[in-house]
Amino acid sequence: MMDTLILSRIQFAANISFHILFPTITIALGWFLLFFKLRFQWTGDLKWMEAYRFWVKVFALSFAMGVVSGITMSFQFGTNWPGFMEKVGNIAGPLLAYEVMTAFFLEAVFIGIMLFGFSRVPGWLHTTATFLVAFGTTMSTFWIIVLNSWMHTPQGFEMIDGVAHATDWWAIIFNPSMPYRLAHMLLASGLTVAFVIAGVAAFRYIRGDRKETVRSQIRVGVTFAALLIPVQILMGDMHGLNTMEHQPAKVAAMEGNWSDTDGNTPLILFALPNSETRENDFEIGVPNMASIILTHHAEGAIPALDEFVTEDGEVLHPPVGKVFWSFRTMVGTGMAMLLISWGALFFLWRRKPCEETGTDRRFMVRHLPKPLLWALVPMAFSGWVATLAGWYTTEIGRQPWLVQGVMSTAEAVADVPAPMVLSTLLGYLAIYAALLVAYVSVIVYIATKATKDEPLDSMTPASGEAVVDAISREDRGMAPAE
Amino acid sequence: MEFLGYPATTSLPFIFAALMGVSILLYVILDGYDLGVGILTPLADSDPQRDMMVASIGPFWDANETWLVLAVGLLLVAFPAAHGLILSTLYLPVFVMLVGLILRGVSFEFRVKARAKHKHLWNRLFFIGSLMTTLAQGFMLGLYVMGLQFTMTTVLFSVLCALALTVGYAFIGATWLILKGEDTLQRRAVRWARTCIGGLIVGIGAISLASPLVSPRIWEKWFTFPEILWLSPLPIVSLALLALLWRSLATLPQADDRGAWVPFGIALALYVLAFLGLAYSFYPYVVPEQLTIYEAASAPESLFIILIGALFVVPTILGYTALAYWVFRGKTKALRYD
Numbered sequence: 001m002m003d004t005l006i007l008s009r010i011q012f013a014a015n016i017s018f019h020i021l022f023p024t025i026t027i028a029l030g031w032f033l034l035f036f037k038l039r040f041q042w043t044g045d046l047k048w049m050e051a052y053r054f055w056v057k058v059f060a061l062s063f064a065m066g067v068v069s070g071i072t073m074s075f076q077f078g079t080n081w082p083g084f085m086e087k088v089g090n091i092a093g094p095l096l097a098y099e100v101m102t103a104f105f106l107e108a109v110f111i112g113i114m115l116f117g118f119s120r121v122p123g124w125l126h127t128t129a130t131f132l133v134a135f136g137t138t139m140s141t142f143w144i145i146v147l148n149s150w151m152h153t154p155q156g157f158e159m160i161d162g163v164a165h166a167t168d169w170w171a172i173i174f175n176p177s178m179p180y181r182l183a184h185m186l187l188a189s190g191l192t193v194a195f196v197i198a199g200v201a202a203f204r205y206i207r208g209d210r211k212e213t214v215r216s217q218i219r220v221g222v223t224f225a226a227l228l229i230p231v232q233i234l235m236g237d238m239h240g241l242n243t244m245e246h247q248p249a250k251v252a253a254m255e256g257n258w259s260d261t262d263g264n265t266p267l268i269l270f271a272l273p274n275s276e277t278r279e280n281d282f283e284i285g286v287p288n289m290a291s292i293i294l295t296h297h298a299e300g301a302i303p304a305l306d307e308f309v310t311e312d313g314e315v316l317h318p319p320v321g322k323v324f325w326s327f328r329t330m331v332g333t334g335m336a337m338l339l340i341s342w343g344a345l346f347f348l349w350r351r352k353p354c355e356e357t358g359t360d361r362r363f364m365v366r367h368l369p370k371p372l373l374w375a376l377v378p379m380a381f382s383g384w385v386a387t388l389a390g391w392y393t394t395e396i397g398r399q400p401w402l403v404q405g406v407m408s409t410a411e412a413v414a415d416v417p418a419p420m421v422l423s424t425l426l427g428y429l430a431i432y433a434a435l436l437v438a439y440v441s442v443i444v445y446i447a448t449k450a451t452k453d454e455p456l457d458s459m460t461p462a463s464g465e466a467v468v469d470a471i472s473r474e475d476r477g478m479a480p481a482e
Numbered sequence: 483m484e485f486l487g488y489p490a491t492t493s494l495p496f497i498f499a500a501l502m503g504v505s506i507l508l509y510v511i512l513d514g515y516d517l518g519v520g521i522l523t524p525l526a527d528s529d530p531q532r533d534m535m536v537a538s539i540g541p542f543w544d545a546n547e548t549w550l551v552l553a554v555g556l557l558l559v560a561f562p563a564a565h566g567l568i569l570s571t572l573y574l575p576v577f578v579m580l581v582g583l584i585l586r587g588v589s590f591e592f593r594v595k596a597r598a599k600h601k602h603l604w605n606r607l608f609f610i611g612s613l614m615t616t617l618a619q620g621f622m623l624g625l626y627v628m629g630l631q632f633t634m635t636t637v638l639f640s641v642l643c644a645l646a647l648t649v650g651y652a653f654i655g656a657t658w659l660i661l662k663g664e665d666t667l668q669r670r671a672v673r674w675a676r677t678c679i680g681g682l683i684v685g686i687g688a689i690s691l692a693s694p695l696v697s698p699r700i701w702e703k704w705f706t707f708p709e710i711l712w713l714s715p716l717p718i719v720s721l722a723l724l725a726l727l728w729r730s731l732a733t734l735p736q737a738d739d740r741g742a743w744v745p746f747g748i749a750l751a752l753y754v755l756a757f758l759g760l761a762y763s764f765y766p767y768v769v770p771e772q773l774t775i776y777e778a779a780s781a782p783e784s785l786f787i788i789l790i791g792a793l794f795v796v797p798t799i800l801g802y803t804a805l806a807y808w809v810f811r812g813k814t815k816a817l818r819y820d
Contacts, residue, residue, distance in 0.1 A: 056819060061591045067544060068587035072580045074551055077558060079573050082566020085558055090784040093559025097788045100548070100555045101795040108548045109799075109806045112541030116817050117809050165781050414570040424577045431581060435588060442596050 005413045007421040008080040011428060013395075015073055017388055018432045022066035024387050027141055027186065028193035029059050030134030032220075037130055041123070046456040047213035051220075054213075054450055055197070058443060060115055065439060067108070072428075080421070083412030088164045088403055091157055091172055092147055099143035107136035138186070145185055149178035151403045152394070153246045164406065176246055180239040181394075187232040188390065191337060192383020194228060197221035198344075199380025200447050202373050205365065209451035215365040218376070222348065225341035233334060237293070243394075244294055247404060248303035249316065250397030253323040255290050255302060256280050263301040265290040273320040278306070318399040326392035333386035340379055344372050495779035497789065498560035499768065502553055507757045509549035511654070511750060516543045518655020520586055520612025521648060522674055523605065531667055532605065538662040538814040540590065545803060547583070557768075560785055561778035564768040571630045572622050579618035586611030594817075613648070620647030627693055627760075629770040639692055646685025653678035654753070657745035660734060662814045668742070672734045675745055679728065686720070686756055693763055697771065700763045713762070720755050723748050 033055055040048035074096075077085060085092065113121060113129040121129070156171030157164045166172060198221025204214045244251040252258075256268045258278050267289030271280035291300040308317035347368050351360045402409040516539035526532035558565045569576060585607045593604035624640030625632070656678060659671035694701040704713060730744045766774045779785070 053819060057595060061588075061595060064544075064588050064591045067547070068584040071547065071551055071583055074554055074558075075569065075576055075580055078554070078565045078569025079576050080570075082562075082570055085562040085565055089559060089562035090781045093555075093562070093780060094784050094788050094791075096555055097559050098791055100552050101791055101799070104548045104551060105545065105799045105803075108545040109802050111544060112806050113809055115819060116541045118820055119818070120809055163781075166784055166787075169787060414566070414573075416570055416573050420573060424573070427577065427581065431584060435584075438588075438592060438596070442592060445597060446595060 004418045011425040019069035022062045025062040027137045027189040050213040081412045095147040103140035145182045149181045153177040194225035202376035222344040226345040249308040252303040252305045253320045254327040256324045259306045261304045263299040323397045326389045329389035494785045495775040499775045502556040505553040512546035514651045515654045515658040518651035521652045537817040540817045564778040575618045575622045582611045582614030617644040620644035649681030654749040657749045661746045
């Protein structure tokens with residue numbers, strides 16, 4: 001029979017894993033919507049408005065999923081982890097309060113205007129609302145990453161009678177891992193959405209939807225993905241080095257390095273870490289590579305797991321197999337993103353003669369090889385896979401600590417009977433599974449439906465002042481506003 | 483730190499209890515009307531009418547729900563000891579409420595985006611979610627009033643509260659529809675509101691009677707001289723408002739939509755009065771009879787840093803909330819993205 005601690009951990013992990021899927025989409029999709037809207041206002045080209053209209057539906061759905069699963073999380077602090085707030089509430093509390101005050105209300109109020117206010121407000125106000133929703137989701141990311149990073153690299157506080165008291169808010173907010181984690185998460189969201197846009201558009205294209213907007217969406221998705229992925233790989237490397245400095249046990253687990261403390265450490269490509277023998281079974285590695293990546297020297301020493309076992313045998317490092325494989329899943333997915341986005345960009349970039357005009361053209365979606373186009377479709381999920389794997393790496397990698405070096409996860413758990421936690425856990429799992437299926441199938445459904453839509457040839461006055469503004473500017477023969 | 487001559491350890495917990503109270507009140511009123519509309523959706527006589535009902539709350543529900551997040555956030559940041567105690571005692575009802583909130587929140591989107599043949603399923607989930615949320619909230623309110631003890635009496639009382647809150651939310655939802663709806667929908671909403679009044683009287687009455695009976699402390703706070711003198715306006719004004727409401731509902735709808743705002747206005751006032759009564763009963767406790775706000779409060783320096791932010795941010799929030807209500811003023815139109 002599993003105990004309350006492990007059940008509560010599974011429940012929180014299930015909840016937060018389900019939750020993060022949707023912010024990962026809305027954080028960047030908000031900015032993509034603003035991009036589509038501004039492109040339309042500047043060019044007057046209706047294909048951007050079609051892109052906006054399609055993706056705003058996905059945004060609304062993802063936003064609702066994120067809101068309801070987020071509320072669930074805020075309650076679970078109290079129902080399952082009361083010890084957390086009792087011990088570090090003086091620090092976590094204000095950060096959460098600022099998230100609610102500066103982000104949640106902003107998004108929640110302006111999303112109403114953004115979704116349903118199109119024909120009720122002037123164009124500038126609708127664009128402002130779109131901006132504020134995107135800005136709100138990003139602010140929310142900032143505050144929650146601040147808190148999460150503080151749990152990994154706590155500073156700026158003192159312990160009085162077993163309770164943390166803030167001494168330096170600047171140090172708390174700008175704690176050592178925060179900038180890396182924030183950049184890593186924002187880029188992860190950007191990549192996720194770039195691949196979702198490219199993937200869904202490729203799906204429509206394959207289904208025979210050759211509208212200008214679909215081709216533009218493939219181009220936009222592929223281009224952003226190709227631009228962001230090298231930055232993300234660089235950022236991931238910097239984040240890893242930062243982790244080695246502050247949470248060496250996590251890096252030791254990521255590398256599967258049990259005992260090697262003298263350098264020349266291999267990069268392990270495959271292994272089954274064995275916590276009984278404290279060794280890797282079936283290890284395949286590249287000699288010296290881990291040392292090179294982490295210390296930039298072939299002989300450099302990297303942290304080893306054995307350093308985190310106390311003399312009386314208490315294990316103060318995370319479970320190795322889960323961290324090791326989550327990390328490899330994330331990196332592997334990142335490599336697939338690099339390969340596919342750069343491959344696709346290469347074929348788009350190649351100059352090829354256009355059949356109708358005979359002149360050489362770049363950026364023709366029809367120049368993409370079929371297999372690459374097909375590969376883009378499942379890659380729509382790549383961002384989710386990489387993001388989850390990355391979060392598992394960092395969060396499981398923090399165990400057995402809840403707040404690194406300050407409080408253990410076991411200290412925080414509520415005194416709720418295990419069967420009660422089990423029953424709610426099963427309830428949540430059933431709902432999450434059903435909603436995930438519903439979410440993906442509705443997006444497939446609206447994408448399928450959109451392939452049958454006629455492209456916009458004009459927009460009637462009833463369809464919004466924002467549009468009327470842009471169209472009438474064109475009708476009067478004026479240059480599109482800069 | 484000192485405020486107005488009082489040390490921070492006394493004034494900050496009071497300020498935060500007040501802030502928390504205001505967010506709970508705003509939540510109960512705002513999400514109250516949209517949960518209420520959700521509860522009333524099965525009574526719609528046609529699919530377009532149901533769409534119109536949902537449209538009347540579509541642009542607002544998300545922001546309304548955020549007040550709950552703020553309230554539980556304030557409880558968590560300002561009174562961490564009480565937060566853990568209350569929420570782990572209410573473990574199962576909280577779960578029911580969260581499932582309800584999840585179901586109704588996503589149904590707003592799914593019911594219009596999923597295949598047409600699935601719409602009725604999402605409509606049903608929307609209703610079930612609204613009802614679950616409301617029943618769970620009412621049940622929790624009841625247990626809270628009873629000092630978070632599980633006995634036969636307290637559970638029965640909590641069930642009564644759950645039903646009373648359902649009527650209460652349906653009532654304010656109906657008055658919202660009188661304000662935002664037209665024609666048949668408005669006429670039906672008047673009927674729904676009238677039906678709810680009886681339940682409302684029973685509900686408020688039961689809670690008002692039970693609280694002093696179970697708690698000698700509350701009895702003493704209400705039924706001593708001279709407190710009873712300046713407390714007497716609370717029940718008297720409530721009764722007067724109910725009478726006014728009855729008259730208003732009898733004459734609605736009127737030509738040119740005159741007075742359509744009156745029932746919603748009265749509902750607001752009744753909620754505020756009932757809330758003031760509860761707040762007076764429980765002060766200074768944050769967990770009835772167990773933990774006062776002063777015992778449960780977190781460190782003053784952390785509360786202070788939140789307060790500074792709140793002084794700037796909360797007026798801004800109220801400002802742009804007002805903007806949203808102004809943008810979507812007047813009678814509800816169908817919800818469209820274009």
